[in-house]
Amino acid sequence: MEKHKLRILFVEDDDLMRETISNILSKSADEVFLAENGLKGLELYKEHKPEIVITDIMMPEMNGLEMIRKIRQEGIPVKIAVVSAYSEKENFLRSITLGVNNFLIKPISYRDLLKVIDDFANVIFMEKKIEDERNQRFQAQEELKKAHVELESRVIERTHELAVANQQLREFQETLQDKIEKSVAEIRMKDHIMMLQSRQAVMGEMIGHIGHQWRQPLNTIGLLTQSMLFSFRNNNLTDEVFDERVSKIMEILDHMSVTIDDFRDFFNPNREKTTFEADRIIRKTISFVENSFQKHKITLRYEKEDDCIIEGFENEYSQVLMNLLINAKDALVHNRQDNRKIAIRLSSQLGQSCLEVEDNAGGIPEEIRENIFQPYFTTKKDHKGTGLGLYICRTIVEKNMSGKIEIRNTNTGVIFTIRI
Amino acid sequence: MGNRILIVEDEVLIREMLKEIFLAIFPEVYTADNGESGLLQYNRIHPDLVITDIKMRKMDGLTMIDKIKEINETQKFIVITAYSDEEHQRRVRKQGIDHLLVKPIDCRNLIDISKNLLKNV
Numbered sequence: 001m002e003k004h005k006l007r008i009l010f011v012e013d014d015d016l017m018r019e020t021i022s023n024i025l026s027k028s029a030d031e032v033f034l035a036e037n038g039l040k041g042l043e044l045y046k047e048h049k050p051e052i053v054i055t056d057i058m059m060p061e062m063n064g065l066e067m068i069r070k071i072r073q074e075g076i077p078v079k080i081a082v083v084s085a086y087s088e089k090e091n092f093l094r095s096i097t098l099g100v101n102n103f104l105i106k107p108i109s110y111r112d113l114l115k116v117i118d119d120f121a122n123v124i125f126m127e128k129k130i131e132d133e134r135n136q137r138f139q140a141q142e143e144l145k146k147a148h149v150e151l152e153s154r155v156i157e158r159t160h161e162l163a164v165a166n167q168q169l170r171e172f173q174e175t176l177q178d179k180i181e182k183s184v185a186e187i188r189m190k191d192h193i194m195m196l197q198s199r200q201a202v203m204g205e206m207i208g209h210i211g212h213q214w215r216q217p218l219n220t221i222g223l224l225t226q227s228m229l230f231s232f233r234n235n236n237l238t239d240e241v242f243d244e245r246v247s248k249i250m251e252i253l254d255h256m257s258v259t260i261d262d263f264r265d266f267f268n269p270n271r272e273k274t275t276f277e278a279d280r281i282i283r284k285t286i287s288f289v290e291n292s293f294q295k296h297k298i299t300l301r302y303e304k305e306d307d308c309i310i311e312g313f314e315n316e317y318s319q320v321l322m323n324l325l326i327n328a329k330d331a332l333v334h335n336r337q338d339n340r341k342i343a344i345r346l347s348s349q350l351g352q353s354c355l356e357v358e359d360n361a362g363g364i365p366e367e368i369r370e371n372i373f374q375p376y377f378t379t380k381k382d383h384k385g386t387g388l389g390l391y392i393c394r395t396i397v398e399k400n401m402s403g404k405i406e407i408r409n410t411n412t413g414v415i416f417t418i419r420i
Numbered sequence: 421m422g423n424r425i426l427i428v429e430d431e432v433l434i435r436e437m438l439k440e441i442f443l444a445i446f447p448e449v450y451t452a453d454n455g456e457s458g459l460l461q462y463n464r465i466h467p468d469l470v471i472t473d474i475k476m477r478k479m480d481g482l483t484m485i486d487k488i489k490e491i492n493e494t495q496k497f498i499v500i501t502a503y504s505d506e507e508h509q510r511r512v513r514k515q516g517i518d519h520l521l522v523k524p525i526d527c528r529n530l531i532d533i534s535k536n537l538l539k540n541v
C-alpha cells in the first residue's frame with residue numbers, strides 16, 4: 001500500500017506550548033509547519049497545503065476560527081482539529097458550523113493528540129484510497145468509453161471498408177461476368193472461325209472435285225463446238241447435225257449445273273436440323289472425293305448394312321465424313337505405295353446409326369492418340385494441314401448432334417466410328 | 421499427207437468428235453476405246469502418231485504407252501489428261517511424252533501439234 005505523506009500545520013500563540021507540541025507532532029508527521037497566529041497560519045497553509053491543520057482559537061492578529069473560515073474557502077477537504085478549553089462552549093458550536101473535524105480539550109494530553117492525528121491519518125488514507133479507486137474506476141470507465149468510441153469508429157471504418165470491399169467484389173463479379181461472357185463469345189467466335197477454316201480445307205478438295213468433274217464435260221462441249229466449225233468449213237454442217245450437237249451441249253450443261261448445286265448445298269450454312277437418310281449423304285460425299293481417290297489409286301468401298309435416318313445437319317454430317325476420308329487419303333498417300341484401301345460401313349446398332357471409316361494406312365501412333373482431336377494439332381508438314389479437321393468432326397458429332405466419335409487402331413490402319 | 425493417226429479414248433462422244441475433226445485434215449484416222457484395244461490396234465496399223473487419254477478402263481493410257489515404247493522406242497505420243505496439277509504432269513513428262521494437253525482441249529492447238537510431229541516422220 002502506498003504510504004501517503006502526512007504534513008501538519010500547527011498554529012499556537014504560546015511559544016512553549018508550540019515548541020512542546022511540535023516535538024510530539026514531528027514524530028508522527030513527515031513535516032510540521034508552525035505559526036504563532038491565524039494570519040501566519042493562513043499564509044503557511046496557502047503555501048504548503050498540508051493535510052492536517054491543528055489550531056488554537058484565541059490568538060492575536062487573526063483568531064483560529066477566522067483562519068479556519070478562510071482555509072475552508074480554499075475548498076480543500078483538509079482535516080482540521082481545534083484546540084479549546086471546556087469553558088469556551090460557543091467556540092465548539094462555531095467550529096462545527098465551520099466544518100471542523102475534531103476537537104482537542106486543553107490541556108492537551110499526549111495520547112489524545114496522537115489519537116486525533118492517527119484518526120486523521122486513517123481517514124485521509126481511506127479517503128485517498130477511495131479517491132484512488134474512484135479515480136481508477138473513472139479512468140477505467142474513461143478507457144472503456146474511449147475503447148467504445150474507438151470501437152465504434154472502427155466499426156464505422158470497417159463498415160466503410162466492408163462497403164468498399166463489397167463494392168469491389170460486386171465490380172469484380174461484374175467484370176468477371178463480363179469477362180466470362182466475353183470469353184464465351186470469343187470461344188464461340190473461335191469455334192466459328194475454326195469451322196470456317198476447316199471448311200476451307202474441305203473446300204479445296206471440293207474445288208478439285210469440281211475442276212475434275214467439269215474438265216470432262218467442258219472438253220466435250222469444246223469438241224462439239226469445234227466440230228461444228230470444222231463441218232461448217234467443209235460445207236457438211238446439215239440442220240440435223242447442228243440440232244444434234246446443240247442439244248448435246250445443252251444436255252451436258254444441265255448435268256454440270258448439278259455439280260454446282262451439290263457444291264453450293266454443301267457450303268450452304270443451313271442451320272436447321274432435318275431428318276435425312278445417312279446413305280444419301282454418304283453417297284454424295286463419296287462422289288465428291290472419288291476422282292481424287294482414283295488418281296491416288298485408292299480403292300474406296302462402301303457397304304450399307306442398314307438404312308439409317310439421322311436427325312441433325314446433313315451438311316455437317318457430310319463434312320465429318322469428308323474430313324475422315326481426306327485424312328485417310330492423306331495417310332495412305334504418305335504411308336503406302338500400293339494396295340491403298342478405304343472402307344466405309346453404315347449400320348444400325350442399338351438404335352443408333354454407326355458409320356465406320358477404315359483405312360490401311362498404318363494407324364495412329366499411341367503417343368499422339370490423345371492429341372489428334374485438339375485444334376491445330378497436325379503432323380502434316382509445310383502447312384498442308386490446319387489440324388482442325390478432327391476437332392471440327394468432334395464438335396459436330398458430339399456437340400451439335402449429341403453423338404460420339406471413337407477411334408481404334410487395327411493391324412493395318414485405323415477405324416473411326418461415328419455413332420449418332 | 422499419208423500419215424496414220426491412232427486415237428485412244430474411252431468416251432464415245434469425244435472419240436467420235438476427235439475422229440471427225442481429224443478426218444477433215446488427216447486421211448487415215450483409227451480409234452480404240454481403251455489401252456488394251458489401243459495396243460492391239462497399234463500392232464495392226466503401226467500409226468505415226470498416237471493420241472491417248474490417260475484414265476481409261478481395262479488398261480490406262482500410261483500403261484499402254486509403256487508397252488508401245490517396248491515395241492517402238494521412238495513412237496510419237498500426244499497425251500490428253502483431265503488432271504491439271506503439276507505433280508501429275510511432271511510424272512507424265514518423266515515417261516518421255518512429247519506433248520501433254522489438259523482438258524478441255526483446243527482442237528486447233530491439237531491439230532497444229534499433230535502436224536508438227538508428223539512433219540518429221
Ligand SMILES: Nc1ncnc2c1ncn2[C@@H]1O[C@H](COP(=O)(O)OP(=O)(O)OP(=O)(O)O)[C@@H](O)[C@H]1O
Pocket residue numbers: 198201323327328331359361362363364372373377378379380384385386387388389390391414
Ligand atoms: N486415318 C488416319 N491415319 C493416320 N493418322 C491420322 C488419320 N487421321 C488423322 N490422323 C492424324 O491426326 C492428325 C490430325 O488430323 P486433323 O484432321 O485434325 O488435322 P489435319 O488432317 O492434319 O489437318 P486438316 O484436316 O486441316 O487438313 C493428322 O495430322 C494425322 O497425323
Ligand SMILES: [Mg+2]
Pocket residue numbers: 323326327385388389390
Ligand atoms: Mg484432316
